[in-house]
Amino acid sequence: MIELKGLTKTYGRGTKQTTALADLDLNVGKGEIFGVIGHSGAGKSTLIRCINLLERPTAGEVWVDGVNLTALSKTELQQQRRKIGMIFQHFNLLSSATVYDNVAFPLKLVNTPKAEIDRKVKELLALVGLEHHSSKYPAQLSGGQKQRVGIARALASDPAVLLCDEATSALDPQTTASILKLLMDINKKYNLTIVLITHEMHVIQSICDQVAVIHQGGIVEQGPVTDVFLKPQHAITRDFMQRDHESELLLEEAALAHAGGTAQQDGRSQLVKISFLGDKTYEAILSRTVRQTGVDFAILQGTISRIKQIPYGQLTVRFEGDAEAIGRTVHELNEQGLDVEVLR
Incomplete structure (x- = not known):
């Protein structure tokens, strides 16, 4: 479903050049919930933004659903991006638009008929549990409700892939659990491929099928969550496990x-x-x-x-x-x- 081949991303030039991703390979299967975990500065945000080419790689290829995005023209890329939804850590909602209009926004951009927009928005707001909040503005919502609006908006174009950029790190634990459950329900209902990045091991443990550990721009360990979680091989992975289970380790x-x-x-x-x-x-x-x-x-x-x-x-x-x-x-x-x- 998603294949990254030799992905490299550098910033700057000469002596000031910084490598964010270094010859990285990654495969995500259709319908999987795939987690990428890493410390701050490891390259995980750059990685997820390269999947939909919000960040264009310096080298390498990005394949999504059999299409090489890095070989497309600007117009062709815009069409393919409709198949890739994205939700963000800080929601990125339009503050002057209602919940209804935030969800309708991507549909209006492609001139969807009004009746179809109305049907789709109401369906999505019901899916995320906000059917009674359609006329409210983002400032009137809690953090969890804002993220639910972001999820509904990301699903408006019926994407095949949903990218989650630290989608729960700004939320409290109880709200995080409810958002993760919603993502898992959406994955089951639509067989939607989900890629999420996080620095929290419990997020990976809660909903992911596969996980990759990123460090200094490269993947140092990956596999089924059960294998990586129970038998961590790399020092960075073990560090995440220790942070997540400090009290157990003391015992x-x-x-x-x-x-x-x-x-x-x-x-x-x-x-x-x-x-x-x-x-x-x-x-x-x-x-x-x-x-x-x-x-x-x-x-x-x-x-x-x-x-x-x-x-x-x-x-x-x-x-x-x-x-x-x-x-x-x-x-x-x-x-x-x-x-x-x-x-x-």
Whole structure:
């Protein structure tokens, strides 16, 4: 659906030249919610603005729905952009226009018949839950309501792709959750491909199917959110995970310290982290396995949560008993589809 090939973007010239994106490749499948996460200055805003050529790449190609946007004329590009909606961090609404007129604006630009505009605007306002606010002005709305207007406006042209530029970073947590749910509902209803950029891992965890981690203008890690979230490979990804789960990490560090002392005392214990995914999160796999192997265990720290709609759990566990039996326990858990990492 979206393919970026060797995307490079530089600003300035000579010694003052800055590289925002460096030979970047990226593929987004049709109907996916694809997240791009990175720190400030990593290049994520430049990346998303290159997809609809609001920023024209210095080199490389941008393909959307089988069309090479970088090879189009100005007129052809304008036509293709109608297939790409975009919502912004600070809403970018017309302050002197009503909610109705903000949503109708892109339709009026292409001379859509008045009756069709009226039908479409009312349909979209109902979709985003603002059907009773059509005559209000942006100044009369909350931040979440303004973003809902922005979403409705972005959908007015029936786009195949929706780009979200830090769409929730100006919102409080409760409003963020409602906007993310709305985006997920829209994705399901219209099979709309959504690309969102953020610096918040919980946003990625809540709604994304795939994620790419951007650092210094390049993609350093990407894949299904379940893989990247549970097994981060790059230091930048691990940094995001640590920021998002500081309290859990403190508990885990305390568990490590405690287990370290116990291990030194008897030499018959091992500390492991067990990760569960999907339905296995709620199965009694651990208790069945230790009954078979004769190993005792103590749960030192644990969490159960969701990645999008997929449940997952992580336990920090101390096994106690014969070394061979502990080894057999770890092997059996791995054989049953759990991910067991020996910590100490």
